[in-house]
Amino acid sequence: MGGFFNSSVGRKVAMALSAFFLMFFLIIHLAVNITSLFSANLFNEMSHFMGTNPLVQFALQPVLILGVVFHFVMGFVLEIKNKSARKIAYVKNNGAANSTWMSRNMIYSGLVVLAFLGLHFADFWLPELNYKYIAFNPEEPTRYFHELQEKFVPVWRVAAYVAAFILLGLHLAHGFASAFQSMGASTIRKKTLQTFGKAYAIIIPLGFIIIALFHHFNHH
């Protein structure tokens, strides 16, 4: 199996597996966040559970971080390898004639998402780590909704989030079906997968955009 993951096909499969994991995580993340649109209490309850449950904190969270790091590092490694496979560039190349912008620019949409993650971690994850594990503040189960709303007051942050989610959507628009193709999905399922993938690539980022805008305009 070691040899398999060192092969070009194996690396594709590894990228796809980490992508599946991250795409599943996005569904969970959106499901939790969407509760903030209609119930501050429910959002607080779910956030409290996620923030204090040892299984989530000390098992799932490290796996998630590893998944994110792996996907990005592998993405860069593959990009460098792919670039070195053509040392002299074409004088004229008409990429738009045979492929989508999304498929040709996964590294750039990915870099935007990476930059966004830096901001997102600085906004929520680092303060959360500080609150619980450095400052050792007592847990207040009702603090989460307020913290969320506070973050979406500045227009620049909302704009940055919206822009990043659009790029995430473009990344997913190619990434979803691509991950299945790498895992060997056959023709029969391809059309369904592509339709489902496009729906996923619109619904997930749109959900996050709505949440960011909602809290920006409904801040109390």
Place this chain on the structure above:
Amino acid sequence: MDLTLKIWRQKSATDKGKMVDYKVTDISEHMSFLEMMDVLNEQLVNKGEEPIAFDHDCREGICGMCSMYINGEAHGPDRGVTTCQLHMRMFKDGDTITIEPFRAAAFPVIKDLVVDRMAFERIQQAGGYISVNTSGNTQDANATPISKHAADESMDAASCIGCGACVATCKNSSAMLFVSAKVSQYALLPQGQVEAADRVRNMVAQMDLEGFGNCTNTGACEIECPKGISLDNIARMNRELMKAAVLK
């Protein structure tokens, strides 16, 4: 029609090479692209200049020799054709056409528009075959029942002519469409099962060794392939390699 051609000239494998402009006049729209190149070469020879080296052989779209990256696309702007099947009616009077060799680290330029595609041969040698006893008691191939569906799919995969347009087109210079077609044509048939695991493993290993890039599923290869080889073959190759990794 009168055309301006911007063509890559490179004296040898070690020469740096550069784009050179040429004018050709009175080109018929019925000519093939290679015939247009013949006209240009005749002009160059008559002027005492070195003609442009380009690969060609059958000139009927089955040998896979003619290459050329024309106006930013492998085999030019038409679909499902090789360069010899590309007609000048695809262009307009006064057009400027950019002509480059197929670019990939694994396809080094030998001269002008001629590239070395021996990497494909070495991948084939690594496993693109079945071992059959030919000592005189060879079993008739038709004695083994094969479903129509599998036979058709295998024939579709086998129609790959190994031209390298997939590599030239791919932004990653990946050879996965070619390799997957060669893996698939046997993987779909009972005769290919005995060596299936070793075949896919060895061919993928050789592909990686040659320095081709990784597939990122842009699908450009399928669009530019003159024989319409499907991306399904890449999915099948991925399945075959996963199966080989698990079984052995």
